[in-house]
Amino acid sequence: MSHATDVVVTGLGATTPLGGDVPSTWAAALAGESGARTFDNDWAETYGLPVTFAATIKVAPQDVLPRPELKKMDPSAQYAVIAAREAWADAGSPEVDGDRLGAVVSSGIGGIWTMLDGWDTLREKGARRMLPMTVPMLMPNSPVAFVSLDLGARAGAHALVSACASGAEAIGYGVEMIRSGRADVVVAGGTEAPIHPMPIGAFAASRTLSQRNDDPTAASRPYDVDRDGFVVGEGAGVVVLESAAHAAARGARVYARIAGVGLSADGYHITSPEPSGDGQIRAMRSALADAGIAHRDIVHVNAHATSTVVGDLIEARSIRGVLGDDADHVALSATKSMTGHLLGGAGALETVFTILALHDRQAPPTINVAQPDPELVLDLVRDKPRTLPDGQIAAINNSFGFGGHNVALVVTSA
Structure with a gap:
């Protein structure tokens, strides 16, 4: 199928278990490194978790974002903003009318740290001690809301939720925004911050997690005869999508095309x-x-x-x-x-x-x-x-x- 509007990728951003940005993450991936690590906490003892490891973020948001920003965002939004800012800078911080700039950043679970911390505060200290920002921090559209605020994206801010397909579907939706003429540039991707004892316990209960506690870096082994489940990871990936015409007009470097x-x-x-x-x-x-x-x-x-x-x-x-x-x-x-x-x-x-x-x-x-x-x-x-x-x-x-x-x-x- 031939599309009147080709959609190209001009910027990449990420924060992952392998690195705090795209170059370090990609270098680690090419080197075959594992981001899986044993928990540096007492979760297993306190909660009886049968899984004692996960692929945790390599660079803490506290090392990247200023404290005032950290306090108003759930980790899922923190990761998204870090990745989006890298992608935007990587694209050359394009000059674009905010009405022609879209954002689509998805999360499968949303602000679960905020939700569970809020519940703990309510139970232990009462309603008066709850944070006023609790709802904007826990909602699943919080990451895309913060990204759109950060960049002034007004063509639309969307958070499609389709579990583990959410990040890819967000990119697909961003492509459609450009093809349909709603936007010239779209910042699109996905984020997740699920490494909390409740989701870990829940995934373990569903028997989908590897329990290779004695060797976390070898636990995720797709297609191996001894595979026994996945390893939970956290982080975000974001791309800057542009119509080919918009990218060419500003002389942007193009990585690839999202063709289908x-x-x-x-x-x-x-x-x-x-x-x-x-x-x-x-x-x-x-x-x-x-x-x-x-x-x-x-x-x-x-x-x-x-x-x-x-x-x-x-x-x-x-x-x-x-x-x-x-x-x-x-x-x-x-x-x-x-x-x-x-x-x-x-x-x-x-x-x-x-x-x-x-x-x-x-x-x-x-x-x-x-x-x-x-x-x-x-x-x-x-x-x-x-x-x-x-x-x-x-x-x-x-x-x-x-x-x-x-x-x-x-x-x-x-």
């Missing part, structure tokens, strides 16, 4: 993916059709691949189902092996990785795969980056979320 957006829903189960992968296949096919890209043009896939026993192989079969024999020349990466699973921030961070993979012609590695599952029918990039071909190339980034949400983005080289 594909969305679907399983309508099957609240947490389990549909076993045949039908919804995932429909999302990928829609994204390819939207981009007007042939299967043979896809050289790289950044997989959702959380390291769960069932989900990894459903996605792998779905990718093979969409690409057929052309899947044989696709370099598959599962970067959650390093970052952990950023939930609502995952799809956005992995879009940043997909963009950089094409820009730098380097597919990042998947770590911790000592024994690949014999049912994996794809070419997995293991331990070291792989050089991608020259010329015009394309990649898919997949994101799937509880509730049956499926998002596929097709990225093409600049």
Whole structure:
């Protein structure tokens, strides 16, 4: 499909378990580092948590943001603002009328630290001691609200919530804002700050978390025969999207193009993916059709691949189902092996990785795969980056979320 308005990426921002910005995060990913760490607290003893580690943020917001800002934002918004400011500066701080500037920053859970701290304050000290900013800090649209305030984005500020697909869906919505003529520039991405004992305990109760407490850095192992669940991560990823015409008019550096957006829903189960992968296949096919890209043009896939026993192989079969024999020349990466699973921030961070993979012609590695599952029918990039071909190339980034949400983005080289 040919679009009247091409959408390009001119800025990247992130704060993650691997680094406090995009360059450090990307360098760590290419080096195959893990962001998983044992908790430096007494949560396991106090609450009986069966999981004692997570992929925690590498650079604390307190080291980046001034105290007055920190006090009015939940960590989920802090991460988003840090990433958005980096992305905006990376794009050259474009001059754009605020009425033509949009923001779409999603979170799967929202301000859960604020909500649970507020409940503790109410129970222990009473209503008079609650913070006046509690509601603006806990609402799921708080991160995008702060980003839009920071940048003066008035074309629209949106927070699409689709669990672990939220960040990718936000980028897809940003693309549509530009295509439809609502905006010339959109700051889009996802954020999550879920590393609190309640979500950790809840995920553990659902039997979706790895319990490899004795070796956290090896716990996230997508496609390995010994995978036993995902590792919770935190942080944010943000991109600056622009119409190609707007970027060209100001001489902006272009990383890549978001060429296709594909969305679907399983309508099957609240947490389990549909076993045949039908919804995932429909999302990928829609994204390819939207981009007007042939299967043979896809050289790289950044997989959702959380390291769960069932989900990894459903996605792998779905990718093979969409690409057929052309899947044989696709370099598959599962970067959650390093970052952990950023939930609502995952799809956005992995879009940043997909963009950089094409820009730098380097597919990042998947770590911790000592024994690949014999049912994996794809070419997995293991331990070291792989050089991608020259010329015009394309990649898919997949994101799937509880509730049956499926998002596929097709990225093409600049």
